[in-house]
Amino acid sequence: MGGYYHSVTLDKDKCKGCTNCIKRCPTEAIRVREGKARIIAERCIDCGECIRVCPYHAKIAVTDPLSSIYKFTYRIALPAPALYGQFKDVSDIDYILSALKSLGFNHVYEVAKGADYNTAFVKEWLKNKGIKKPQISSACPAIVRLIQVRFPELIENIVPIESPMEIAAQLARQEFYQKFGAREEDIGVFFITPCAAKMTSIKKPIGKEKSTVDGAISILDIYGALNSKIGDLQEIEGLQRASAYGVGWANSSGECAALSVERYLAVDGIQNVIHVLEEIENNKFPDLDFFEGLACVGGCVGGPLTFENGFVAKNRIKTLTDEMDKYSLTQNEFNAAKNSIRWEFTEDIQPKPVMKLDDDLTLAVQKMEKMERIFNSLPGLDCGSCGSPNCRTLAEDIVQGEASELDCVFKLRERVKELAEEMIELAEKIPTGRHGEDDSK
Amino acid sequence: MKRYIMEHTYSIEAGNYAVAGEASSSIKGLLKKLGIDGGIVRRMAIAAYEAEMNLVIHSVGGSLTIKIAPDELLLISEDGGPGIxxxxxxxxxxxxxxxxxxxxxxxxxxxxxxxxxxxxxxxNIHSDAGIGTKLQIKIYLK
Incomplete structure (x- = not known):
């Protein structure tokens, strides 16, 4: 499939052209050109780091407005478990789910329940002999995209099982159909999302042709309405069905705890994940069975579209799950789902090696050498004033014809100085009239 | 003589764990930038990492060199002792x-x-006790 879709976009009017986002981007996907940030679509993985770091809120995540749900006759909400950590003094998840339903939905199905199913499927998958170790969780879409762009060699390690969201969407549709007999096309399923990457994975899914989810609504967008509804509920419906394990997915290492794999590593924060993926690529952890990497600090509770402080939310999730049942799916539930939904990826994950200099090795080497020469002539301050994240990337941009040496303010100053000196030199050479007379005598 | 189109040498300090792994990581980055096949990059990255750690742990210090030809990669690890x-x-x-x-x-x-x-x-490995070790790892590109 050609073309790119990204939830993360730029609000040009708000952008001041500063260097915050270009320096934070984990795939070097942003440049400042003509005073405004520009996102390189091929490289962006929708992790949302730039949204978090932009002081002018010029980086935004495009999600669906709540009003868009009315395109459908019947509407189902799929809340991410991270939603449960957003509200103060709520000890019963059913309050949150009932309030959510009252915002215009006919049904609410927990993604945490989808996580319970995902866990059961992944447990089965991990029994396969001959799969590459460590298996890498596919739960965080930003990390899957990071692997496509920066670690294509690790694609084969990615667990090819559908995300809790996709599983929940299918089961929710099924359930709704069985209850009310509504037509497939009349049912709209909306994910309540803590992040931009999930929006992208609905519009441009990986591992399948089309998502079962129709849209994503940002937690931030409905937080206010939801918070006041919770304090003003007429009736509480019993909608909460997921286990403590499923809800625990909101926090980093929640997935590993649910899987109860022995030799696992759970890492949160995209820079930390990159560091560990580098080491996995070097075979530094030959005994590791499972790796869970989450782009946001703390896990999904730290998502860029959440309202509450991620650390506070993480504690709330922990308090909630401590008091919940730690059960697994029944064999009947598991079998029924296994035979009725799509739970495995149907398409291979494709590498996107966009970081390479050229398809032709000889040309790439020439470019690399030119890049080295240019890099050595740059000041090495990595100030970002040129619009590229650091001196090395500027050298690369110059070689690729995307920038010029005089974009560097220090290079420009040198050049101005040279020109000024030349001017003075020239000025001294201009013969004044008297001078001329003196000379001729 | 093989004609290499690119060559890069890194000097490796003995016992310095703070920077251990930087050279092999830089070699990996270089090969990725050159667009070398991912599987080959990974094999070379693992070999370079092991070679670098050997230099840090066992040798009195030495160097790691990567040479690139259109049809092969060559990694050379050389140290000044103590030899195997x-x-x-x-x-x-x-x-x-x-x-x-x-x-x-x-x-x-x-x-x-x-x-x-x-x-x-x-x-290929050659070592003289008391003098040093030279190690060559070749990976074909085609």
């Missing part, structure tokens, strides 16, 4: 002479040389 007394023994999996400080950091499992050999299409 019995290469056949050193090649055995699990045999290690790593000092305690290295083992405490998780290194010295005795898999280094055998891992490198597994990654290589051609593997």
């Amino acid at each position: 007394a019995d290469i056949d023994l050193a090649m055995e999996e699990g045999y290690s002479t790593a000092p305690e400080e290295a083992r405490e950091m998780g290194f010295g499992a005795g898999m280094g040389l055998s891992n490198m050999k597994r990654c290589a299409d051609e593997f």
